[in-house]
Amino acid sequence: MSSRVDIVVALDVGGTGMKCALVRPDGTVHHAERHPTLAARGPKAVTANILDVAAGLADRARADGLNPIAAGVAVPGVVDEERGIAVWSSNVGFRDVPLRALVSERLGVPATLGHDVRVGGTAEARLGAGRGQRHVLFMAIGTGIAAAHVVDGKAFAGAHGAAGEIGHVVVRPGGLPCGCGQHGCLETVGSAAAIGRRYAELSGVAGATASDVAARSAAGEQLAATVWREATEALADGLLTAQALYDAGIVVLGGGLAEAGEALLAPLRIALDQRITFHLMPRIVRAALGDTAGCLGAALLALDSLAETP
Ligand SMILES: [Zn+2]
Numbered sequence: 659m660s661s662r663v664d665i666v667v668a669l670d671v672g673g674t675g676m677k678c679a680l681v682r683p684d685g686t687v688h689h690a691e692r693h694p695t696l697a698a699r700g701p702k703a704v705t706a707n708i709l710d711v712a713a714g715l716a717d718r719a720r721a722d723g724l725n726p727i728a729a730g731v732a733v734p735g736v737v738d739e740e741r742g743i744a745v746w747s748s749n750v751g752f753r754d755v756p757l758r759a760l761v762s763e764r765l766g767v768p769a770t771l772g773h774d775v776r777v778g779g780t781a782e783a784r785l786g787a788g789r790g791q792r793h794v795l796f797m798a799i800g801t802g803i804a805a806a807h808v809v810d811g812k813a814f815a816g817a818h819g820a821a822g823e824i825g826h827v828v829v830r831p832g833g834l835p836c837g838c839g840q841h842g843c844l845e846t847v848g849s850a851a852a853i854g855r856r857y858a859e860l861s862g863v864a865g866a867t868a869s870d871v872a873a874r875s876a877a878g879e880q881l882a883a884t885v886w887r888e889a890t891e892a893l894a895d896g897l898l899t900a901q902a903l904y905d906a907g908i909v910v911l912g913g914g915l916a917e918a919g920e921a922l923l924a925p926l927r928i929a930l931d932q933r934i935t936f937h938l939m940p941r942i943v944r945a946a947l948g949d950t951a952g953c954l955g956a957a958l959l960a961l962d963s964l965a966e967t968p
Pocket residue numbers: 825826827836837838839840843845
């Protein structure tokens with residue numbers, strides 16, 4: 659028996675960067691670092707990069723006198739958590755990569771593979787803004803929009819690992835084309851990318867971002883206020899569908915758009931309240947863990963898996 663303190667190697671792999679940490683079993687972070695994903699070099703290079711970074715973290719843990727007991731990796735796209743396979747990802751390029759087995763083999767410890775939004779939602783539900791709540795809907799609004807339904811601290815992946823794609827709920831039938839092939843998806847109106855694009859189109863201000871629109875709207879600019887209102891109304895339409903399906907007790911908003919804080923939350927609460935008929939209104943709050951949620955959630959998933967293994 660080693661007297662060394664246990665630690666989990668955690669990686670949250672995004673389209674451009676990887677957030678990495680050594681996480682203690684109580685959910686606190688011993689060490690954190692960031693690396694570029696190198697997605698432009700293709701999925702093989704990304705996989706090699708993930709394995710190198712994970713091995714580097716395990717070395718760092720041992721050098722600090724810690725004992726790596728497990729590794730948790732979170733990736734975007736469609737993730738088969740049961741089999742540990744990154745099935746598909748548009749921004750990282752994964753096609754059926756058996757990441758769990760590769761990481762476990764390289765590090766010599768049990769590994770788990772999770773979906774970035776589901777593990778982020780798990781962390782927010784257990785350690786963050788949803789703490790103490792049994793029915794949490796986490797919604798990440800950035801370039802795209804995705805959600806995680808977390809009940810009693812466990813996020814539901816669906817039959818194919820593809821649950822939570824609320825960004826592709828059609829809220830404006832016949833509306834703008836979406837990357838998924840459908841028209842009028844929530845993502846085409848309510849995402850940070852859509853807000854910036856729409857405002858740039860109408861105003862002629864090239865390269866406008868959602869946070870520019872939020873600031874201009876707060877300063878009283880009519881056009882920005884209109885674009886912002888269109889987005890919050892679309893988000894409320896999406897949330898109404900989610901509430902009909904999940905009856906969440908609390909909705910936790912994360913991702914870049916949530917950085918607008920009350921400028922987003924306040925109109926969204928009003929717009930959802932106006933749409934609600936028999937459903938019950940959830941609390942709507944901002945995420946609490948920032949961009950460490952993914953890493954913490956990946957570590958939680960790894961610890962859950964250890965606890966479930968006899
Ligand atoms: Zn879509």
